Amino acid sequence: MATVVDIAGLAIGFDNGPPVLADFTASLEARSFTAIVGPSGVGKSTLLRVIAGLLAPREGTVSAPFEPDPGRRPFALVFQEARLLPWRSILGNVLFGLERLHLSAGERRHRAFEVLELVGLADYAHRWPYQLSGGQRQRINLARALAVHPALLLLDEPFSALDAITRHTLQGELLRLWHATHTTILFVTHDLDEAVYLADRVIVLGGQPGARIIRDFLVPLARPRDRGSVGFADHVHQLRSALSDIMAGGEGI
Amino acid sequence: MNRRGWLAAAGLATFLLGWEAVPRLGLVPALLLPPPSSLPAAFWREITGGWWLDATLHSLGHYTMGLLLGTGLGVALGVAAALWNDLDRFLSWVIRLLRPVPGLAWVPFAIVWFGISEAAATFIIVIGVLWINFYASYGAARAVDKDLIELAEAFGHKGVWRQLVPIVLPASASGILAGVRTGLGQAWMAVVAAELFGIPGLGQRMMQASSLLATDVVVVYMITIAVCYGLTDIVFVWLRDRILSWQR
Ligand SMILES: Nc1ncnc2c1ncn2[C@@H]1O[C@H](COP(=O)(O)OP(=O)(O)O)[C@@H](O)[C@H]1O
Ligand SMILES: [Mg+2]
Numbered sequence A: 001m002a003t004v005v006d007i008a009g010l011a012i013g014f015d016n017g018p019p020v021l022a023d024f025t026a027s028l029e030a031r032s033f034t035a036i037v038g039p040s041g042v043g044k045s046t047l048l049r050v051i052a053g054l055l056a057p058r059e060g061t062v063s064a065p066f067e068p069d070p071g072r073r074p075f076a077l078v079f080q081e082a083r084l085l086p087w088r089s090i091l092g093n094v095l096f097g098l099e100r101l102h103l104s105a106g107e108r109r110h111r112a113f114e115v116l117e118l119v120g121l122a123d124y125a126h127r128w129p130y131q132l133s134g135g136q137r138q139r140i141n142l143a144r145a146l147a148v149h150p151a152l153l154l155l156d157e158p159f160s161a162l163d164a165i166t167r168h169t170l171q172g173e174l175l176r177l178w179h180a181t182h183t184t185i186l187f188v189t190h191d192l193d194e195a196v197y198l199a200d201r202v203i204v205l206g207g208q209p210g211a212r213i214i215r216d217f218l219v220p221l222a223r224p225r226d227r228g229s230v231g232f233a234d235h236v237h238q239l240r241s242a243l244s245d246i247m248a249g250g251e252g253i
Numbered sequence B: 001m002n003r004r005g006w007l008a009a010a011g012l013a014t015f016l017l018g019w020e021a022v023p024r025l026g027l028v029p030a031l032l033l034p035p036p037s038s039l040p041a042a043f044w045r046e047i048t049g050g051w052w053l054d055a056t057l058h059s060l061g062h063y064t065m066g067l068l069l070g071t072g073l074g075v076a077l078g079v080a081a082a083l084w085n086d087l088d089r090f091l092s093w094v095i096r097l098l099r100p101v102p103g104l105a106w107v108p109f110a111i112v113w114f115g116i117s118e119a120a121a122t123f124i125i126v127i128g129v130l131w132i133n134f135y136a137s138y139g140a141a142r143a144v145d146k147d148l149i150e151l152a153e154a155f156g157h158k159g160v161w162r163q164l165v166p167i168v169l170p171a172s173a174s175g176i177l178a179g180v181r182t183g184l185g186q187a188w189m190a191v192v193a194a195e196l197f198g199i200p201g202l203g204q205r206m207m208q209a210s211s212l213l214a215t216d217v218v219v220v221y222m223i224t225i226a227v228c229y230g231l232t233d234i235v236f237v238w239l240r241d242r243i244l245s246w247q248r
Helices: A044-051 A090-098 A105-118 A134-146 A164-181 A192-198 A230-248 B003-024 B036-048 B051-083 B085-098 B103-114 B118-142 B146-154 B160-195 B202-211 B215-243
Strands: A003-013 A019-029 A033-037 A059-062 A075-078 A152-156 A184-188 A201-206 A211-218
Touching: A003 A044, A019 A044, A019 A059, A019 A184, A019 A201, A033 A192, A044 A075, A044 A152, A044 A184, A075 A134, A090 A105, A090 A134, A105 A134, A105 A164, A134 A152, A134 A164, A164 A192, A192 A230, A201 A230, A211 A230, B003 B036, B036 B051, B036 B215, B051 B085, B051 B118, B051 B160, B051 B202, B051 B215, B103 B118, B103 B160, B118 B160, B146 B160, B160 B202, B160 B215, B202 B215
Parallel strands: A019 A211, A033 A184, A033 A201, A075 A152, A152 A184
Antiparallel strands: A003 A019, A003 A059, A201 A211
């Protein structure tokens, strides 16, 4: 499979402080679903910000996934909190992501309704954010990112603040959207069950300060996955021991 | 009318009756405290003489001009200082020096610079509302959620100018408008103060009346100012609620 993004030798730190991330190298295949897990504070959100171009790394590079394209963004971020603009309607919030692309007003509107359909909230286009539930707001957060047709979709613990039932529903939704849009996904989570349920590949980060990749393994389970199966439990168990090794090493929090 | 309405009406009635009683019972001469019953006649004299409309229109003119200029300048400076650290540093001592000087203290300079003129009145009103708007806007624009700024950057709205209209102004609108509303009241005080020095308007007419001991006329103009302020505030609140209709 073709590589979409090459992340090579990233070192990240703030001001003159010690490095948050010492070394991160990974190639992401087209249409792959990669999860990143690691203890809180290890630098997962910071890594996504660097990949998205919001923060410059001290060292290393992130390759551009395609030639500059006025109608797409190479990366799009889905935040942990929905971060909807309260003074804009739902439609307005999705359009916000499209406003810096070179699209006509008609094309923007078309794209916005396309993704609103995709997340099942087209009927809510003219509502205000406060009129939506937490789960619906996360769908809009996701729709706003999908609307820019990113080569790589970056998600930062997007379901962690939701109740278990809504979280499971949205995990299923995300898999459906992943297939429907053929996008490549990098998904940060601290929920091991979630990582094994969603991802083809799980990267475990550890070591503080100066985190690096501790484990990088594939999840070859067939889809749709059954949380009750032995294979599923086995993978979650493997992940848990990798993480408890980090903790036992005194490197985690 | 509900209980709240009755109580408010009863309070107002008690106030007016008490006011009427004091001069009528001879506790205080009517010249020092004109009874409310004498006011309609005084009001009518002012209207038929043409003074009331003339003074009110003049004052409204000063008020509108000064308020628009002072508010515009204060909001623009406040938001700009919040967004550009260099401007903030550049202005910090200038503002520390100028801000504590009350609007009234500028009257001598206003008159020296502009003469007894509309411009002098406008200038004093501008000073009267400038700082309130500056600080309200500065605080509101500083407090804009950094997560929303990051969101804007993530979707290509990079740089202060691209974030100003879609993020900074709406996010600070509520705080800015609170400053503007305080300014609405301050501006009326400044109008009267400026006109006491002889610039035509309500304040000048009050000064003339008081030098003739026509205290009932003074009260007529006090009430005029109160009503004008009340109306501006009602219109403003109506407008603000429309602007901020996206808030819960
Ligand atoms: N803007 C910043 N300035 C300084 N340090 C920061 C900043 N943002 C994050 N950090 C530090 O970087 C580390 C990693 O943070 P983060 O990426 O949020 O971790 P995670 O998402 O894995 O929980 C933390 O120690 C945090 O304190
Ligand atoms: Mg995080």
